[in-house]
Amino acid sequence: MTVEDLLAREAIRDTMARYHMAGDGNDADGYAGVFAEDGVLDSADFRIEGRAAIRAWKAGRASGPQPAKFVRHNLTTCQIDLTGPETAKVRAYFAVFTEVGPDHSGYYSDEFRKVGEAWLIAYRKVWIDWRARESRFRGPLPKK
Amino acid sequence: MTQEELLAREAIRYTMACYNMAGDRARADEFVTVFTKDGILEAGDTQYQGRDAIHKWMSGWGRPKAGASADAAPAKRGVKFVRHNITTSQIDMTGPDTATGRTYFVVFTDIGPDHCGYYSDTFRKVGDRWLISHRKARQDWRSPESTFGT
Secondary structure: OOHHHHHHHHHHHHHHHHHHHHHHOOOHHHHHHOEEEEEEEEEOOOEEEOHHHHHHHHHHHHHOOOOOOOOEEEEEEEEEEEEEOOEEEEEEEEEEEEOOEEEEEEEEEEEEEEEOOEEEEEEEEEEEEEEOOOOOOOOOOOOO | OOHHHHHHHHHHHHHHHHHHHHHHOOOHHHHHOOEEEEEEEEEOOEEEEOHHHHHHHHHHHHOOOOOOOOOOOHHHHOOOOEEEEEEEEEEEEOOOOEEEEEEEEEEEEOOEEEEEEEEEEEEEEEOOEEEEEEEEEEEEEEOOOOOOOO
Protein backbone atom coordinates (compact mmCIF):
# COMPACT_ATOMS: atom_id res chain seq x y z
CA MET A 1 0.00 0.00 0.00
CA THR A 2 1.30 3.44 -0.98
CA VAL A 3 0.53 6.84 0.48
CA GLU A 4 -1.46 7.56 -2.70
CA ASP A 5 -3.58 4.48 -2.02
CA LEU A 6 -4.11 5.60 1.54
CA LEU A 7 -5.27 9.05 0.46
CA ALA A 8 -7.69 7.46 -2.00
CA ARG A 9 -9.07 5.10 0.65
CA GLU A 10 -9.59 7.90 3.13
CA ALA A 11 -11.33 10.02 0.48
CA ILE A 12 -13.66 7.09 -0.27
CA ARG A 13 -14.52 6.71 3.43
CA ASP A 14 -15.19 10.43 3.58
CA THR A 15 -17.60 10.17 0.65
CA MET A 16 -19.36 7.19 2.24
CA ALA A 17 -19.81 9.09 5.51
CA ARG A 18 -21.13 12.16 3.72
CA TYR A 19 -23.66 10.08 1.80
CA HIS A 20 -25.21 9.00 5.09
CA MET A 21 -24.97 12.21 7.02
CA ALA A 22 -26.62 14.04 4.12
CA GLY A 23 -29.08 11.22 3.50
CA ASP A 24 -30.15 10.86 7.13
CA GLY A 25 -30.31 14.65 7.41
CA ASN A 26 -32.48 15.11 4.30
CA ASP A 27 -29.86 17.29 2.62
CA ALA A 28 -30.56 16.64 -1.06
CA ASP A 29 -27.66 18.76 -2.33
CA GLY A 30 -25.15 17.06 -0.05
CA TYR A 31 -26.60 13.67 -0.91
CA ALA A 32 -26.44 14.16 -4.68
CA GLY A 33 -23.01 15.74 -4.37
CA VAL A 34 -21.32 12.47 -3.45
CA PHE A 35 -22.31 10.98 -6.82
CA ALA A 36 -20.41 11.47 -10.05
CA GLU A 37 -22.30 13.61 -12.58
CA ASP A 38 -23.43 10.41 -14.33
CA GLY A 39 -23.60 8.41 -11.10
CA VAL A 40 -26.23 5.70 -10.66
CA LEU A 41 -28.18 4.76 -7.53
CA ASP A 42 -29.57 1.30 -8.00
CA SER A 43 -31.65 -1.05 -5.86
CA ALA A 44 -34.18 -3.85 -6.16
CA ASP A 45 -37.03 -1.30 -6.28
CA PHE A 46 -35.66 1.56 -8.35
CA ARG A 47 -32.77 2.84 -10.44
CA ILE A 48 -31.90 6.52 -10.69
CA GLU A 49 -29.36 7.78 -13.20
CA GLY A 50 -27.43 11.02 -12.92
CA ARG A 51 -26.74 13.45 -10.12
CA ALA A 52 -29.62 15.78 -11.08
CA ALA A 53 -32.17 12.97 -10.99
CA ILE A 54 -30.77 11.70 -7.68
CA ARG A 55 -31.01 15.19 -6.25
CA ALA A 56 -34.64 15.55 -7.38
CA TRP A 57 -35.54 12.15 -5.95
CA LYS A 58 -33.95 12.92 -2.61
CA ALA A 59 -35.51 16.39 -2.44
CA GLY A 60 -38.91 14.83 -3.09
CA ARG A 61 -38.46 12.39 -0.23
CA ALA A 62 -37.12 15.10 2.06
CA SER A 63 -40.20 17.27 1.57
CA GLY A 64 -42.72 14.43 1.92
CA PRO A 65 -44.00 12.64 5.04
CA GLN A 66 -41.10 11.14 6.98
CA PRO A 67 -41.10 7.38 7.64
CA ALA A 68 -39.37 7.79 11.01
CA LYS A 69 -38.56 10.39 13.66
CA PHE A 70 -34.89 9.82 12.98
CA VAL A 71 -32.85 7.60 10.72
CA ARG A 72 -29.24 6.60 11.41
CA HIS A 73 -27.36 4.54 8.89
CA ASN A 74 -24.49 2.94 10.81
CA LEU A 75 -21.76 2.02 8.38
CA THR A 76 -19.75 -0.96 9.52
CA THR A 77 -17.55 -3.48 7.72
CA CYS A 78 -16.12 -1.85 4.61
CA GLN A 79 -13.82 -3.47 2.07
CA ILE A 80 -12.21 -1.06 -0.37
CA ASP A 81 -10.28 -2.42 -3.36
CA LEU A 82 -8.48 0.03 -5.61
CA THR A 83 -8.87 -1.23 -9.16
CA GLY A 84 -6.87 1.52 -10.89
CA PRO A 85 -5.40 4.96 -10.22
CA GLU A 86 -8.88 6.50 -10.45
CA THR A 87 -11.27 3.63 -9.81
CA ALA A 88 -12.23 1.49 -6.82
CA LYS A 89 -14.71 -1.20 -5.83
CA VAL A 90 -16.31 -1.15 -2.40
CA ARG A 91 -18.50 -3.54 -0.47
CA ALA A 92 -19.84 -2.17 2.81
CA TYR A 93 -22.44 -3.18 5.39
CA PHE A 94 -24.92 -0.92 7.12
CA ALA A 95 -27.36 -1.27 10.02
CA VAL A 96 -30.11 1.32 10.31
CA PHE A 97 -31.59 2.47 13.62
CA THR A 98 -34.84 4.41 13.95
CA GLU A 99 -37.18 4.91 16.90
CA VAL A 100 -37.98 1.18 16.75
CA GLY A 101 -34.29 0.36 17.39
CA PRO A 102 -32.63 -1.88 14.79
CA ASP A 103 -34.88 -1.16 11.79
CA HIS A 104 -33.24 -2.76 8.78
CA SER A 105 -29.83 -3.75 7.49
CA GLY A 106 -28.04 -4.51 4.26
CA TYR A 107 -25.01 -3.76 2.18
CA TYR A 108 -23.73 -1.65 -0.67
CA SER A 109 -21.94 -2.81 -3.75
CA ASP A 110 -20.19 0.26 -5.14
CA GLU A 111 -17.95 1.59 -7.83
CA PHE A 112 -16.04 4.77 -7.09
CA ARG A 113 -14.31 7.14 -9.46
CA LYS A 114 -11.83 9.93 -8.83
CA VAL A 115 -13.16 13.28 -10.01
CA GLY A 116 -10.71 16.08 -9.34
CA GLU A 117 -9.61 15.67 -5.74
CA ALA A 118 -12.73 13.78 -4.68
CA TRP A 119 -13.62 10.14 -4.96
CA LEU A 120 -17.29 9.98 -5.94
CA ILE A 121 -19.86 7.22 -6.30
CA ALA A 122 -20.11 6.17 -9.93
CA TYR A 123 -22.49 3.30 -9.16
CA ARG A 124 -24.15 2.21 -5.93
CA LYS A 125 -26.32 -0.85 -5.57
CA VAL A 126 -28.25 -1.02 -2.31
CA TRP A 127 -29.23 -4.45 -1.04
CA ILE A 128 -31.60 -4.78 1.91
CA ASP A 129 -30.99 -8.01 3.82
CA TRP A 130 -33.39 -7.69 6.69
CA ARG A 131 -36.23 -5.59 8.07
CA ALA A 132 -37.65 -5.59 11.57
CA ARG A 133 -41.34 -6.49 11.85
CA GLU A 134 -42.00 -2.95 13.08
CA SER A 135 -39.63 -1.36 10.52
CA ARG A 136 -40.53 2.20 9.47
CA PHE A 137 -39.39 1.34 5.96
CA ARG A 138 -41.87 -0.83 4.14
CA GLY A 139 -41.57 -2.75 0.94
CA PRO A 140 -40.69 -6.21 -0.28
CA LEU A 141 -37.21 -7.57 0.33
CA PRO A 142 -35.22 -8.16 -2.85
CA LYS A 143 -34.98 -11.68 -4.18
CA LYS A 144 -31.47 -13.02 -4.54
CA MET B 1 1.98 8.70 14.53
CA THR B 2 4.28 8.23 11.59
CA GLN B 3 3.34 7.70 7.98
CA GLU B 4 4.62 4.13 8.25
CA GLU B 5 2.29 3.44 11.16
CA LEU B 6 -0.63 4.94 9.28
CA LEU B 7 0.01 2.67 6.31
CA ALA B 8 0.22 -0.32 8.65
CA ARG B 9 -3.05 0.58 10.36
CA GLU B 10 -4.84 0.92 7.03
CA ALA B 11 -3.48 -2.43 5.86
CA ILE B 12 -4.77 -3.99 9.08
CA ARG B 13 -8.23 -2.46 8.56
CA TYR B 14 -8.25 -3.85 5.03
CA THR B 15 -7.36 -7.32 6.30
CA MET B 16 -10.14 -7.20 8.87
CA ALA B 17 -12.70 -6.19 6.25
CA CYS B 18 -11.56 -8.96 3.89
CA TYR B 19 -11.91 -11.50 6.72
CA ASN B 20 -15.60 -10.76 7.24
CA MET B 21 -16.53 -10.20 3.61
CA ALA B 22 -14.95 -13.53 2.60
CA GLY B 23 -16.21 -15.31 5.72
CA ASP B 24 -19.81 -14.15 5.33
CA ARG B 25 -19.81 -15.42 1.76
CA ALA B 26 -18.15 -18.70 2.77
CA ARG B 27 -15.33 -18.07 0.30
CA ALA B 28 -12.75 -20.29 1.91
CA ASP B 29 -9.96 -19.60 -0.61
CA GLU B 30 -10.17 -15.85 -0.02
CA PHE B 31 -10.77 -16.27 3.70
CA VAL B 32 -7.50 -18.07 4.41
CA THR B 33 -5.39 -15.43 2.64
CA VAL B 34 -5.98 -12.96 5.50
CA PHE B 35 -4.12 -15.31 7.87
CA THR B 36 -0.38 -15.86 8.07
CA LYS B 37 0.56 -19.38 6.95
CA ASP B 38 0.81 -20.42 10.61
CA GLY B 39 -2.16 -18.27 11.64
CA ILE B 40 -4.46 -19.40 14.44
CA LEU B 41 -8.20 -18.90 14.63
CA GLU B 42 -9.85 -19.50 17.98
CA ALA B 43 -13.62 -19.54 18.21
CA GLY B 44 -15.23 -20.59 21.46
CA ASP B 45 -13.40 -23.68 22.68
CA THR B 46 -12.16 -24.63 19.24
CA GLN B 47 -8.85 -23.72 17.68
CA TYR B 48 -7.73 -24.00 14.07
CA GLN B 49 -4.04 -23.65 13.30
CA GLY B 50 -2.67 -22.99 9.84
CA ARG B 51 -4.38 -22.08 6.58
CA ASP B 52 -5.33 -25.67 5.75
CA ALA B 53 -7.19 -26.21 9.01
CA ILE B 54 -8.90 -22.83 8.71
CA HIS B 55 -9.83 -23.58 5.09
CA LYS B 56 -11.40 -26.87 6.10
CA TRP B 57 -13.45 -25.19 8.79
CA MET B 58 -14.65 -22.40 6.48
CA SER B 59 -15.48 -24.85 3.68
CA GLY B 60 -17.91 -26.57 6.02
CA TRP B 61 -19.96 -23.37 6.20
CA GLY B 62 -20.60 -23.26 2.50
CA ARG B 63 -21.89 -26.78 2.11
CA PRO B 64 -25.39 -27.21 3.45
CA LYS B 65 -26.10 -30.74 4.57
CA ALA B 66 -29.46 -32.37 4.98
CA GLY B 67 -30.42 -32.98 8.59
CA ALA B 68 -27.85 -30.52 9.97
CA SER B 69 -27.79 -30.46 13.75
CA ALA B 70 -29.04 -27.56 15.81
CA ASP B 71 -25.54 -26.24 16.39
CA ALA B 72 -24.41 -26.49 12.78
CA ALA B 73 -23.00 -23.45 11.02
CA PRO B 74 -25.61 -21.08 9.49
CA ALA B 75 -25.10 -22.07 5.88
CA LYS B 76 -25.81 -25.65 6.82
CA ARG B 77 -29.04 -24.57 8.42
CA GLY B 78 -30.36 -22.63 5.48
CA VAL B 79 -29.87 -19.08 6.74
CA LYS B 80 -30.06 -16.70 3.79
CA PHE B 81 -27.32 -14.36 4.91
CA VAL B 82 -24.76 -13.63 7.60
CA ARG B 83 -23.23 -10.17 8.03
CA HIS B 84 -20.50 -9.54 10.53
CA ASN B 85 -20.66 -5.80 11.17
CA ILE B 86 -17.38 -4.65 12.66
CA THR B 87 -17.53 -1.44 14.67
CA THR B 88 -15.19 -0.08 17.35
CA SER B 89 -11.62 -1.11 16.62
CA GLN B 90 -8.48 -0.35 18.58
CA ILE B 91 -5.17 -1.06 16.89
CA ASP B 92 -1.86 -0.94 18.78
CA MET B 93 1.43 -1.18 16.96
CA THR B 94 3.72 -3.39 19.04
CA GLY B 95 6.73 -3.35 16.71
CA PRO B 96 7.71 -2.56 13.11
CA ASP B 97 6.16 -5.85 11.96
CA THR B 98 3.63 -6.64 14.69
CA ALA B 99 0.40 -5.21 16.05
CA THR B 100 -2.49 -6.13 18.28
CA GLY B 101 -6.15 -5.36 17.74
CA ARG B 102 -9.39 -5.46 19.66
CA THR B 103 -12.50 -5.09 17.54
CA TYR B 104 -16.22 -5.36 18.24
CA PHE B 105 -18.72 -7.04 15.94
CA VAL B 106 -22.50 -7.31 15.66
CA VAL B 107 -23.83 -10.13 13.49
CA PHE B 108 -27.09 -9.85 11.54
CA THR B 109 -28.80 -12.87 10.01
CA ASP B 110 -32.36 -13.59 8.80
CA ILE B 111 -33.59 -12.90 12.34
CA GLY B 112 -31.92 -9.46 12.57
CA PRO B 113 -29.36 -8.89 15.34
CA ASP B 114 -28.22 -12.47 15.99
CA HIS B 115 -25.20 -12.24 18.28
CA CYS B 116 -22.31 -9.96 19.09
CA GLY B 117 -18.83 -10.11 20.52
CA TYR B 118 -15.27 -9.06 19.91
CA TYR B 119 -12.02 -10.17 18.35
CA SER B 120 -8.67 -10.20 20.13
CA ASP B 121 -6.03 -10.22 17.44
CA THR B 122 -2.36 -10.18 16.69
CA PHE B 123 -1.17 -9.14 13.25
CA ARG B 124 2.12 -9.64 11.49
CA LYS B 125 3.56 -7.93 8.45
CA VAL B 126 4.15 -10.34 5.58
CA GLY B 127 5.43 -8.63 2.43
CA ASP B 128 3.04 -5.80 1.62
CA ARG B 129 0.22 -7.18 3.75
CA TRP B 130 -0.55 -7.20 7.43
CA LEU B 131 -2.07 -10.59 8.15
CA ILE B 132 -3.80 -12.19 11.13
CA SER B 133 -1.35 -14.33 13.07
CA HIS B 134 -3.84 -15.02 15.87
CA ARG B 135 -7.53 -14.24 16.19
CA LYS B 136 -9.65 -15.10 19.16
CA ALA B 137 -13.38 -14.55 18.63
CA ARG B 138 -15.50 -14.13 21.74
CA GLN B 139 -19.28 -14.05 21.88
CA ASP B 140 -20.80 -11.61 24.38
CA TRP B 141 -24.47 -11.96 23.59
CA ARG B 142 -26.73 -14.22 21.59
CA SER B 143 -30.38 -13.71 20.70
CA PRO B 144 -32.71 -16.46 21.96
CA GLU B 145 -33.58 -16.91 18.27
CA SER B 146 -29.94 -17.00 17.22
CA THR B 147 -29.13 -19.12 14.21
CA PHE B 148 -25.64 -19.78 15.59
CA GLY B 149 -24.67 -22.52 18.01
CA THR B 150 -22.87 -21.94 21.28
